[in-house]
Structures are given as C-alpha cells and as structure tokens.
Amino acid sequence: MIIMMNIPTDMQIDRVMAKLAQRGMEAYQLKSGGKTIIAVTGHAPAENAELFERMPGVEKVIVISTPFKLASREFRREDTQVTVKDTIFGAKEIPVIAGPCAVESYEQLRQTATAVKQAGARMLRGGAYKPRTSPYSFQGLEQEGLEILHAVGRETGLPVITEVTDTRTVELVANYADMLQIGARNMQNFALLKEVAQVKKPVLLKRGVSATVEEWLMAAEYIIAGGNEAVVLCERGIRSFETYTRNTLDLSVVPLIKHLSHLPIIVDPSHGTGKWRLVGPMAKAAVAAGARWTTD
Amino acid sequence: MIIMMNIPTDMQIDRVMAKLAQRGMEAYQLKSGGKTIIAVTGHAPAENAELFERMPGVEKVIVISTPFKLASREFRREDTQVTVKDTIFGAKEIPVIAGPCAVESYEQLRQTATAVKQAGARMLRGGAYKPRTSPYSFQGLEQEGLEILHAVGRETGLPVITEVTDTRTVELVANYADMLQIGARNMQNFALLKEVAQVKKPVLLKRGVSATVEEWLMAAEYIIAGGNEAVVLCERGIRSFETYTRNTLDLSVVPLIKHLSHLPIIVDPSHGTGKWRLVGPMAKAAVAAGARWTTD
Amino acid sequence: MIIMMNIPTDMQIDRVMAKLAQRGMEAYQLKSGGKTIIAVTGHAPAENAELFERMPGVEKVIVISTPFKLASREFRREDTQVTVKDTIFGAKEIPVIAGPCAVESYEQLRQTATAVKQAGARMLRGGAYKPRTSPYSFQGLEQEGLEILHAVGRETGLPVITEVTDTRTVELVANYADMLQIGARNMQNFALLKEVAQVKKPVLLKRGVSATVEEWLMAAEYIIAGGNEAVVLCERGIRSFETYTRNTLDLSVVPLIKHLSHLPIIVDPSHGTGKWRLVGPMAKAAVAAGARWTTD
Amino acid sequence: MIIMMNIPTDMQIDRVMAKLAQRGMEAYQLKSGGKTIIAVTGHAPAENAELFERMPGVEKVIVISTPFKLASREFRREDTQVTVKDTIFGAKEIPVIAGPCAVESYEQLRQTATAVKQAGARMLRGGAYKPRTSPYSFQGLEQEGLEILHAVGRETGLPVITEVTDTRTVELVANYADMLQIGARNMQNFALLKEVAQVKKPVLLKRGVSATVEEWLMAAEYIIAGGNEAVVLCERGIRSFETYTRNTLDLSVVPLIKHLSHLPIIVDPSHGTGKWRLVGPMAKAAVAAGARWTTD
Structure with missing residues (x-):
C-alpha cells in the first residue's frame, strides 16, 4: 500500500x-x-x-499487493488442469461447449445434443434455471430441465453443464450436472460462490459484465479458498459504449489471465458478441490468443 | 419491435x-x-x-416496447410513497440514511447511531452480511450483527436497514430489519429479488454498477410482480473509465427515473464517489436534481 | 427514422x-x-x-438509416485494396508496420528500421509530430524528423508512415511520407480529415479511444467523400473500466468492419494493450479474427 | 513513480x-x-x-506525480476568475450561456438572442464552424456565421462565444468572438490548443467525451503554458454504457476540479444529457454541486 x-x-x-x-x-x-x-x-x-x-x-x-493468492501464478507456477469426465480444460485440446440457451423439452435437447456432438462439441450446455432480465420471460424448466439435461447427457455420452442461481438449489443441480456454471450476473454473489466451493463438482466462472480482472480472480479465490480448486474462467464480453455488438469481447484477458493465474480460461464468443456472424471469427481469435500459452 | x-x-x-x-x-x-x-x-x-x-x-x-409495466409511470401516474415507520420516501422530506459500513460491535453502533441521529439522520444502516470482493476480508457479524442493529434501532428510535445477500437468510433478516437492502452486486440476483418480493418489508434496491436504467427498473419489476410494492431505488454510481472517483455518480437518473417510473429514488453519494470531499456537494446536487419533481 | x-x-x-x-x-x-x-x-x-x-x-x-455510404459494403461489394509502394492492405498478405514511437535521431531510426525489416516488417513508422498528453513531454523533431524518416525509408527500401496532427502541415508531411496516419485523438478532427482527403497519399485512420464503429466509418466517409479513397482502418483499443491493460482491444470489429464496409482493417496490438507481454498473442488473434474474411 | x-x-x-x-x-x-x-x-x-x-x-x-502544474490548486490557492466583458466566471454569479447549436441566419440568431437575454442569459453562443459526425450534415456558415454572431452580440449587448476547429481559422474567429470554445472532439487536438494559447481571448475548454480529469487538466495546461491563463472548464457529459441519456453528466467533477485546480468550471446540461426534460433539474444540480465551493 x-x-x-x-x-x-x-x-x-x-x-x-x-x-x-x-x-x-x-x-x-x-x-x-x-x-x-x-x-x-x-x-x-x-x-x-x-x-x-x-x-x-x-x-x-x-493498493499494490496482489489480492488474490491461491488463484495466482505465484502460488502455482504450472497450469492447473480441470477434468470433467474425459474432457480436460487447460491442456492442449480445445474443449468446445455447445447447446441451447434453455432446456425446453427432451426432444429439443436430444436433437441439439446430437447435432453439436457430431460438430465436435465435447460438452453439452443447457439452462434449467434462467436468470432473465424480465420477470415475464420464461424462467426455465427447473428440476425437470435438470432431469432432461442429465438424461440426454448420458444418452449422448457428453458431460453436461448448467447454471446455478440460488444457494438453495446448488446441491440439487450438482446431483444432475457434471460442471456448475456461475453466470456473469452472479459473479459477485458471494453466498453462491461459497456454496459451490463446498460441492465436489468443477465450476465454470463467467466474468461479470463489468468486472475487472482482479475482481474476477477474487471471485475464483472465493471458490478455491472454500475448498474447490476445479475452477475454469470464462470471458464472455464486457459492457462498453459500443452498441453494434451486445458486449465487447475482451480477448486480451486470455494471455493476461495466463500470466496472472494458473487457472484455465475459455471464451464464450456467442454472448461475447451477440451476433452470429462474429462467432466464428472470434472463436478462432480466442484460440489464437491463447495458443502460445498452452502447456505442452 | x-x-x-x-x-x-x-x-x-x-x-x-x-x-x-x-x-x-x-x-x-x-x-x-x-x-x-x-x-x-x-x-x-x-x-x-x-x-x-x-x-x-x-x-x-x-426492441421498442417498454419492458417494465408495474414499475412504469404509465401504470401509475402519481408518485408512490414508501413508508418505513414514520419515515416517508417519495414525499417532500429528504430522509437521510446513515450509519457504518459494517456493524462491528454494540458500542460502535450505539455511538454512531447517536451521532447520526443528532445530525439529522432518519434511518440507521449497518451491514451484518457484507459482500466483500475478497474472501479474506471481514464478512460481517451475521446474526449477532442483526441483533445489535435491532437493539440500537429500538434504543435510538431510528428504523434500521441492512443488506440481504442470500435467499436463505431473507426471512431472518426481515425479522430484525425495518427495510431490506439489495446491494449493487445482487441487483440481478433474481432468486434473491423473488425472495424479498414475498416478505412484507420495504426494499431499497441499489443500482448495479453497470446496470442500465431499464435493467434497474426490470429488477424493481421482479419485486413488485412478486407481491411487494414497497420499492425504493438508490443510485450509487456506475462504473466508467474515470479513476479519480471510485464510481461515476449518475445524477441524471434522478429526473429520468421520476419521468419513467412512479417509484421513489434516493442517492448514495458516499459509494457513488468514494471520496469524503465529494459527499457534501453531491448530496446537495442530488436534492437539487430531484427537487422540482417532488410531489407537493 | x-x-x-x-x-x-x-x-x-x-x-x-x-x-x-x-x-x-x-x-x-x-x-x-x-x-x-x-x-x-x-x-x-x-x-x-x-x-x-x-x-x-x-x-x-x-435513426435507422446507415449514415455511411461510400464506406459501406452496400456501396462496394468487393474488398478495397490500398497499395503503398509494393505493400498491399486488404489482400492475402499480412503487412506488418513497425518502428519507434518517435523519431529521435538518424542513428536510432536507422538501427530500428534495419531490425524491423529483418524481422519481416513491410512498412516503417515513426512520429515526427507527437500528440502528447503533457505539454512538457517531447513533442517530436518535426520537419527534421520527417527528413530522417524519409531518408531511412529510402535506404532500407521500406515505405514510411507518420502522423499528421495539424491542417497546416499536411502538405509538408505528405512530401515525406508514403502513408499518412490520423491518430486516435484526431479521429474526429474534421478539418484535418478534409485536408488529408485532398492529398494523394493513402491514409491510416486510427479508431478514436471511445469512437463507435459508426463514428469511425463516418470519419472514413469524410476522407472518401473529400476525394481520397485510399483509407485503411486501424483498431487500437477502446477505453473501458479495465485498468490492467491500457486500452481494451476490441477485436470483434475486425469481422464487423468487414461486414459493414469494403475498407481494409488492421490492428495495433501495442497501443491496444499497452503491455509487451500481450502483443504477440493479440497480434495472432487479430489475424485469426480476420482470416476467414480475407478475399482470396 | x-x-x-x-x-x-x-x-x-x-x-x-x-x-x-x-x-x-x-x-x-x-x-x-x-x-x-x-x-x-x-x-x-x-x-x-x-x-x-x-x-x-x-x-x-x-505514476504518482501530479502531471499538471500551472492548472493545479497547489500552484495557485485562490480561485481564478475569467472575465469576458462584464461576465465573470469563477465568482458568485452563475453566468448562463445560451444560444442555438448553429448560426443559420441573422433573423434566427437575433430572435434567439433576444429571447435568451430576456430569460437571463449572460452570453450568446452559436456555431459558425460545426464539427459534424457526418460529412453530409450542414457544416456551418463559417465567416458569414461569425459576422452574424458578432453583429447580434453587439446589438443585444451580449458577449459571444463560438467554436474553433482549425488552427488556420483561430485568428479569424478571435476577431469576431469574445470567447473561444474548444469542443469535446478537439480537447486533445494539441496543435489547436497551442494556437488558442497565443490568442488574447478567454477559452472555454470542453471535456472530451472519454477524457479523464487528468487529461482534461493537462489540456488546460497546454493553453496556460502557451501563455493564455483565461481558461474555463466545461463538463458536458462522458460516454458510458447507458443509452437513455446521450451522455452521462459527471457532476462529481465540479467539486473535484475545484479541489484539484484553481480554474473555474461550468456545466453543459444540454449536451450532457441530450434530453430536454433533464436540462432543468441537472442545471440546478450543477449549481448545487458547486455552490459551497464558490469563493465569497
């Protein structure tokens, strides 16, 4: 200081x-x-x-002391690898996660899962509890959505990931999902972070829409300090003045996080841009931004 | 559309x-x-x-339809007034809320409460559950803090407000507090919004650090649609590129909210600037920004 | 509308x-x-x-009409190519521009130019008129700097680019430089844009630090409408709340500009991040973001 | 450092x-x-x-040294007052500047000037050189506009202010105007700042749309260091993620600038909000934010 x-x-x-x-x-x-x-x-x-x-x-x-400790590169020099079934984050492969925004029905998810698996995806995503800006929007199928997701995951052989939004349902979600997602809006929902820290399931921690890199790593620190070291970070765009894109995908954080932390980082080009046209190019750019840093 | x-x-x-x-x-x-x-x-x-x-x-x-309905000025033309004991938000008086960041001890709170009451404050605030950026920071006295807050409120005759951070403790907090605060980081914690909607206590809804006016009013809509109409909005600064101040206090939202919504709005100049020097001038500016709009 | x-x-x-x-x-x-x-x-x-x-x-x-016309993809479907000597922007090759921030002396520039040429650069940059935040900082060698730049360009066979900052010196700079740079701070200096429009030299138009894509393309429109079609756009980072990096490099604009406009776009990863560690990864990411859009 | x-x-x-x-x-x-x-x-x-x-x-x-010197409160403890005819900036009175965006004709300006004078304005504004986002928009009447502005100013007894946008026309503009305005887009057009520094006319320096307080004071430093001490700062809104208002009026800078600098500061609530409804309340708020700091 x-x-x-x-x-x-x-x-x-x-x-x-x-x-x-x-x-x-x-x-x-x-x-x-x-x-x-x-x-x-x-x-x-x-x-x-x-x-x-x-x-x-x-x-x-x-304040000049690095506030994150367990998440820092100083604490652990080598890259952390997070394994979900046979999918590894933080290694050479590029594990693509795909799936619909929300689980709507067994048929919808089954069809989507089959398609994304054929296209090369290694993990299936689908929301059962949806954090919606409007109370009048569809809020998700909840437990029924979890059951569908679990079933389709087993049928297709894809591990499944879904969002947790409430401390009271973390255990329930963890019973059905292979990986838990903390959404951008809940990145600083510290009660929720403490709760997922006590579950033995890997966590995908999305960056808050206006979170600094430091705040993001501090959120990861909450989970690690609480006992769960299997944290994967996910850049999904930040809020800026630009309105052509829904968010501004901040790819510089890929090499930056790899410098500051040992945790694996992935990128969500769909939410990060909000434009289907940009998903392909930005997915490639994300890989290029991290390529040279991957542990061989 | x-x-x-x-x-x-x-x-x-x-x-x-x-x-x-x-x-x-x-x-x-x-x-x-x-x-x-x-x-x-x-x-x-x-x-x-x-x-x-x-x-x-x-x-x-x-998208051009106004997404908020119950919170909109079209839905109710006259200003909503929210009453907490004998303090009224949305009327001519200017109800000042004051108190320490966190409840640390009975003595600390008692002393502060006495001082702020003498200085004209109409409500006492103090955190029992603290949402901290770092897991290593003091997280609050929790239930003990609530008890102290409640006791000091009764002794000084000041109504008390404190933050809720977890769906599981909303009921507990509501037993001790006269008004519940939703903090900036939880403005889009929809599970929490739905929970406070079911409690019969007024809610102070702070604006998220990068929330648009529309997202903020939608968060209020969650609470009203859930059954609790006693919502007071609180501008507390937004995140911008400027670093001299901790946040950028966006006072334009005072007349803007009064145009778009019937809900009362107050301003937090302490968090909104992060500089003690600026609290006085910005408090006055906040009053001036809203003065002509107050219902007589 | x-x-x-x-x-x-x-x-x-x-x-x-x-x-x-x-x-x-x-x-x-x-x-x-x-x-x-x-x-x-x-x-x-x-x-x-x-x-x-x-x-x-x-x-x-x-307002819904696209405000830029001559710069739009609708106006010209095929990619525009801008040629500076034997270097082509908007084609398959990736023309790297390199050089010091400011021209300080003949020896400094000669040494740098030789090094960057060996490393594969296709164009030499160096500032003679420096737009400095502080009046007490070195403001550039001015005409002497232009002469050095010109000389070293001829000796090494590299075309040279330098910034213009004043309408009164555009003609002078154009006598020495093969390409003119409009810096981020002058992106909406319309008098300067009109002046470079009348010079028969290609222009590199950097994005303003808080310019929207639309404002940026409108600035290009000024130059094209004024008679100079040889405009290359350069993304160099926008201002956001994040402070770890100097600017937030907004790579999504690479595919976005290629969708909206026929003009070539390049990326400046040095100013865009302000961290030497990030230049390599972000340069690769920039290429990847644009790769699939390049005209074959 | x-x-x-x-x-x-x-x-x-x-x-x-x-x-x-x-x-x-x-x-x-x-x-x-x-x-x-x-x-x-x-x-x-x-x-x-x-x-x-x-x-x-x-x-x-x-970097921790304050980069501005001549503009700093340390350099001069007492408030600087800038006098334009009989209007004083930095004193107790609140000098309102009003007038149309652009000078369109003698009749238009004469009528507007008479109306704003009756409403209490102390200075007349009107653009002769308009910095427009689009090259297809009206760019101003130029010298004819200056002549009209000058004439109407003399007839109504109001001092006049207009924007300078090009180093080549600073002298011309200074012949007609009582005060020169540097617009937000040119706040870091350093060639222009150096030029107005050499003219014996007061300067109104608008804050750039994404300029930090430090960059803004450094721009003022350019003018003072160049020989012109009559600088008035003008907050006119910054660019943020919020889209309901055109800009985010950052009123905290009023007390902040008064703490850091001896220069007078005024506020432009029209550009700062872009909504006529908000101009009245924000004008009052601006006065309240600065009221206690005014030198008696």
Whole structure:
C-alpha cells in the first residue's frame, strides 16, 4: 500500500504513521517536492485504503499487493488442469461447449445434443434455471430441465453443464450436472460462490459484465479458498459504449489471465458478441490468443 | 419491435413474416431504399429479438416496447410513497440514511447511531452480511450483527436497514430489519429479488454498477410482480473509465427515473464517489436534481 | 427514422406529421397499446432526430438509416485494396508496420528500421509530430524528423508512415511520407480529415479511444467523400473500466468492419494493450479474427 | 513513480536501478514478500513509465506525480476568475450561456438572442464552424456565421462565444468572438490548443467525451503554458454504457476540479444529457454541486 500525502503538516504525517503502527504495519517515508509518500510493506488489506484515504493530508491511497493468492501464478507456477469426465480444460485440446440457451423439452435437447456432438462439441450446455432480465420471460424448466439435461447427457455420452442461481438449489443441480456454471450476473454473489466451493463438482466462472480482472480472480479465490480448486474462467464480453455488438469481447484477458493465474480460461464468443456472424471469427481469435500459452 | 432487413430477397422477407405470424405477432412492412423495415405491434418479448436477428437478410432488431409495466409511470401516474415507520420516501422530506459500513460491535453502533441521529439522520444502516470482493476480508457479524442493529434501532428510535445477500437468510433478516437492502452486486440476483418480493418489508434496491436504467427498473419489476410494492431505488454510481472517483455518480437518473417510473429514488453519494470531499456537494446536487419533481 | 410517441394526443401526432410533411419526409403511423410509432422512410439525417425528440408526446427517436455510404459494403461489394509502394492492405498478405514511437535521431531510426525489416516488417513508422498528453513531454523533431524518416525509408527500401496532427502541415508531411496516419485523438478532427482527403497519399485512420464503429466509418466517409479513397482502418483499443491493460482491444470489429464496409482493417496490438507481454498473442488473434474474411 | 517488481532477480533490480541513475532519477528500494518496490522521487515524466514497464522483472509502473502544474490548486490557492466583458466566471454569479447549436441566419440568431437575454442569459453562443459526425450534415456558415454572431452580440449587448476547429481559422474567429470554445472532439487536438494559447481571448475548454480529469487538466495546461491563463472548464457529459441519456453528466467533477485546480468550471446540461426534460433539474444540480465551493 502506498499512501500519498500532499503538502502535509508534520502532525498529519505523525497521525498516519501512528495509525499504521497501531495496526502493525511497517512503513517508510519518502519526501519529494511537496509530497510525502508512505510505502507500507507486508499485508495491507484493501479495507485499509479507505481508512487512510479519509485522514487529513492524504491525497490518495494505492493498493499494490496482489489480492488474490491461491488463484495466482505465484502460488502455482504450472497450469492447473480441470477434468470433467474425459474432457480436460487447460491442456492442449480445445474443449468446445455447445447447446441451447434453455432446456425446453427432451426432444429439443436430444436433437441439439446430437447435432453439436457430431460438430465436435465435447460438452453439452443447457439452462434449467434462467436468470432473465424480465420477470415475464420464461424462467426455465427447473428440476425437470435438470432431469432432461442429465438424461440426454448420458444418452449422448457428453458431460453436461448448467447454471446455478440460488444457494438453495446448488446441491440439487450438482446431483444432475457434471460442471456448475456461475453466470456473469452472479459473479459477485458471494453466498453462491461459497456454496459451490463446498460441492465436489468443477465450476465454470463467467466474468461479470463489468468486472475487472482482479475482481474476477477474487471471485475464483472465493471458490478455491472454500475448498474447490476445479475452477475454469470464462470471458464472455464486457459492457462498453459500443452498441453494434451486445458486449465487447475482451480477448486480451486470455494471455493476461495466463500470466496472472494458473487457472484455465475459455471464451464464450456467442454472448461475447451477440451476433452470429462474429462467432466464428472470434472463436478462432480466442484460440489464437491463447495458443502460445498452452502447456505442452 | 422493429426488424431491419438489408437488401433482402422476397423469400427472406416471407420467412420473417411467416415466423411472426406463427407466433401471433402482427406486422407491417415498409420499404425504403434497399431496406425493408418490419414494424411489429403488440407484445414482443426481448427473447424474440435474438430469434429474428439470426434470420438471413436481417440486419438488426430493435426492441421498442417498454419492458417494465408495474414499475412504469404509465401504470401509475402519481408518485408512490414508501413508508418505513414514520419515515416517508417519495414525499417532500429528504430522509437521510446513515450509519457504518459494517456493524462491528454494540458500542460502535450505539455511538454512531447517536451521532447520526443528532445530525439529522432518519434511518440507521449497518451491514451484518457484507459482500466483500475478497474472501479474506471481514464478512460481517451475521446474526449477532442483526441483533445489535435491532437493539440500537429500538434504543435510538431510528428504523434500521441492512443488506440481504442470500435467499436463505431473507426471512431472518426481515425479522430484525425495518427495510431490506439489495446491494449493487445482487441487483440481478433474481432468486434473491423473488425472495424479498414475498416478505412484507420495504426494499431499497441499489443500482448495479453497470446496470442500465431499464435493467434497474426490470429488477424493481421482479419485486413488485412478486407481491411487494414497497420499492425504493438508490443510485450509487456506475462504473466508467474515470479513476479519480471510485464510481461515476449518475445524477441524471434522478429526473429520468421520476419521468419513467412512479417509484421513489434516493442517492448514495458516499459509494457513488468514494471520496469524503465529494459527499457534501453531491448530496446537495442530488436534492437539487430531484427537487422540482417532488410531489407537493 | 422511427419516432416513438407515448400515449400521445391526436394534436401531438398531427404536429409531428405536419413537421415531417413540411420537410418532405414520407411517414407511416402504427398504433400499438398506448404507443404510436411513426416510421419515416427515405433520407432522414441525424439532426432531425433531435428536432423531433423535442416535440411534445415524443418519447424517443431512433435513426435507422446507415449514415455511411461510400464506406459501406452496400456501396462496394468487393474488398478495397490500398497499395503503398509494393505493400498491399486488404489482400492475402499480412503487412506488418513497425518502428519507434518517435523519431529521435538518424542513428536510432536507422538501427530500428534495419531490425524491423529483418524481422519481416513491410512498412516503417515513426512520429515526427507527437500528440502528447503533457505539454512538457517531447513533442517530436518535426520537419527534421520527417527528413530522417524519409531518408531511412529510402535506404532500407521500406515505405514510411507518420502522423499528421495539424491542417497546416499536411502538405509538408505528405512530401515525406508514403502513408499518412490520423491518430486516435484526431479521429474526429474534421478539418484535418478534409485536408488529408485532398492529398494523394493513402491514409491510416486510427479508431478514436471511445469512437463507435459508426463514428469511425463516418470519419472514413469524410476522407472518401473529400476525394481520397485510399483509407485503411486501424483498431487500437477502446477505453473501458479495465485498468490492467491500457486500452481494451476490441477485436470483434475486425469481422464487423468487414461486414459493414469494403475498407481494409488492421490492428495495433501495442497501443491496444499497452503491455509487451500481450502483443504477440493479440497480434495472432487479430489475424485469426480476420482470416476467414480475407478475399482470396 | 513507483516501479513494482515481482520476484525479481538481483540482476533485474540492478538493471532498473542503473537505468534510473542514468536518467538522473533518485530511487529507494523496499522489499516486501516476493515483491520489490522501487520508489522514484523527483521529476518522473509519464513516458518513463512505459520505458521501465518493459524491463524484465517489472510488473507494473505507477505514476504518482501530479502531471499538471500551472492548472493545479497547489500552484495557485485562490480561485481564478475569467472575465469576458462584464461576465465573470469563477465568482458568485452563475453566468448562463445560451444560444442555438448553429448560426443559420441573422433573423434566427437575433430572435434567439433576444429571447435568451430576456430569460437571463449572460452570453450568446452559436456555431459558425460545426464539427459534424457526418460529412453530409450542414457544416456551418463559417465567416458569414461569425459576422452574424458578432453583429447580434453587439446589438443585444451580449458577449459571444463560438467554436474553433482549425488552427488556420483561430485568428479569424478571435476577431469576431469574445470567447473561444474548444469542443469535446478537439480537447486533445494539441496543435489547436497551442494556437488558442497565443490568442488574447478567454477559452472555454470542453471535456472530451472519454477524457479523464487528468487529461482534461493537462489540456488546460497546454493553453496556460502557451501563455493564455483565461481558461474555463466545461463538463458536458462522458460516454458510458447507458443509452437513455446521450451522455452521462459527471457532476462529481465540479467539486473535484475545484479541489484539484484553481480554474473555474461550468456545466453543459444540454449536451450532457441530450434530453430536454433533464436540462432543468441537472442545471440546478450543477449549481448545487458547486455552490459551497464558490469563493465569497
């Protein structure tokens, strides 16, 4: 943590130093022009930033310690591989997940599953609990949808993934699904993150629509710290000013995450662009962005 | 819904018209230059947009029906007033809510409550369940925090508000609090919205950090449609590129919400700016932005 | 143009229709629920939107005509190729442009140029007029920089590109450079766009840091409409809330531009990410995003 | 400047320290966990950040020196007042500027000027050179527009302001206008900033649509450093994801600018919202945001 003070009085500096000492934090002072910079070493949780930012004479507090630990590349140098049946995330293969937005009926899912399997997909997706912007939209078949998904997965031999949206149904969903999905809107639903951490099923953690890379990795940290190390990250587009595309697919995070973290990352070009025309090119681009980083 | 087709073939137009007819939607065609515009009247849920956008020849689909109904100004012309004990939201008075971020102890809360009451606050806030970016941060005193909050509220005569973060604890929180807060990160936690809709306590619905006005009103719609009409909206800053402030307080939504909806709206200048220096001026600006719209 | 009126009176509708007639615009009315939708066919410039949006009873005006014409794919179906000496943009090859941020000296540029040529670059870049955020930063060698750039280009056989920043120096820069660059900050410097339109040198038009795709293509339209068809677009990252990267490289625009326009598009992964680690992966991703669209 | 190194080797640290020494920059090392933090005191221009960020072992470089000097509150403690005829910016009064978007004819401007003067406006605005998104839109009456503006200003006794868009016409515009406006799109047209710095007319500097507060103050610094201290800042909305309003009016910058700088700041609620309904409330909010900061 760096505390920047602008033309502070000696008493203001003393008060900051005293508060740091009181909290057991070691600090060094540097003076430069009218500014005094206090560099704090060791553990400095983000909450402290606000505490010190409020003190007289303090201009700005910059938190510099990496807040994620278990999810960081420093913690584990080699790439983590997450295995769902015989599909591996974080290895050389490119495991394509496909399927309908929502499970609507056995026939619909069966037909789709057969088609996507033939096209090369390695995992089947389909929503049973749908987080819809409108309460008047179809909210999913719920348990019936889970049963259909499970059945079609077994019939086609594809592992299945579906979204969890409520702490109360995590266990139920985990009984039917091979992998649990945390959707973008729930990326910081911490109660839900803690709950999936206690289930022995791999988790696909989608990036929130306006989540920074740091917030995203902190959400992964919740799951790992809670006991579940099988986390796969999924970039699915962020919200920007551009309206031609539904979201702005932020492919730079592919090499960035691989630098900062050992967790595998995949990309969702459908939600990420919202335009069928762009899905093909952006899927290829996603592979290219990560290709050189894949562990051989 | 408006479907824009770019230099379509007759067969492409016929397919779109047939699909509309099949779904019972009435439509009119307009031709202009190489474009064919199909205007669809009546109920056209947003899901349809994606369906038609995928069809050959379709360039873009624009959804124009207002998706919120119960929350809209058309549905109710007069301002809704939400009453929490003797504090009224949506009337002439300006009810200030104040209190610490988290309930830490009885002494801390008692002292703060006394101070904010003397300063004019009409409601006491304090977190018992804290949605923290980091799993290593203090997560709140939970039920003990609720008990302290309840006790201090009764002693000072201030109604109390606290955040709910999990469907499983909504009932518990409602036993202790006079008003329930849905935080920005849970604005689209639809399971939670449905749960607070069934509780007979007023709800303060904070705007998500990247939520559009429409998404925000749709979240309110979830609560109202579920049976709870006592919803107060709270602008608390949106995420932008600017880093000097923690968030960008979007005060334009005060008159905008008052135009689009009958629900009361308040502003959180603390989270909205993240700088103590800016809280005073922005609180005044918030009042000024809404002043002329208040029902006399 | 679509004019949406919310529960309008007959007189309000009449006034809108009269104003449209007065401006020679043909319009159709559609009623649906409480709304009246007026669809306007033919030419409807964007200025009109504001005009009608102000009228009583009007809720919203949506402009639906594609505002760019000469830059659009409808205007020219085949890909435009821009040739700079023996380097072709918009063909199968991938022409890499490389070089230092600023021309600092003959030795510096000569050394860099030799190195990038050996590494496969097909064009040399180097700034002589530098648009700097701070007036205290080095502003470029100006004409001396142009002379060095020109000389080194001739010696190495690489065509050269440099930025123009002022209408008064366009002609001078065009005497030394093989291609002119319009930087992100000047993408909507319309006086400059008009000036480069009159020069017989190809133009590289960088996307503004918060420019929509439409605004970007409109900037290209200025140059083409002014008489210069040799325009190459360059995506260089947009401004978002993410701070790990300097900008958010928006690769989706590669296939999107190829769909909307006939102009060639290239990508700048250095400015687009601001991190040397990400340049390699994102360069590959850029190629992959455009690969399937290249004209064979 | 703070250089953060992540688990660096001794040789990597030595190379960074050597490069700093070579550039005459004093630096201190702090070690904490696996990280080495190098704090650099004294003058450290932003260009250096990129230089060091590229070095092996360096994770991130944070620039902490305030880059604006002449525009900063440290440089001048008291509020600057800018006087245009008998209208003062930065004093107690609230000088309202009003007028049409573009000067279209003598009659149009004369009529508008009379109306806005009666309504209390203190300055007349009107565009003669219009920066239009489309080359097919009306580009302004140019010199004829300036003449009309000048004449109507003299007749009504209102000082006049108009936009400059080209370095070549700054002198011409300055002959007719009492105040020069730099529009949002040209906020970082540095050639233009340098040119208006040499004219003895006050300048209204609009914030770029995605400009940070720092970039905005740096643009002001260009004008002051060039010799013209009469700079008034104008917030006019930033670009965000919200589409209900044309821009997001960022009123927090009013108290923020008053804290960071001695320059006067005004607000443009028309462009800032793009909705006539919101102009009144946001104008009041703007005054309230700045009220307590005005020098008495």
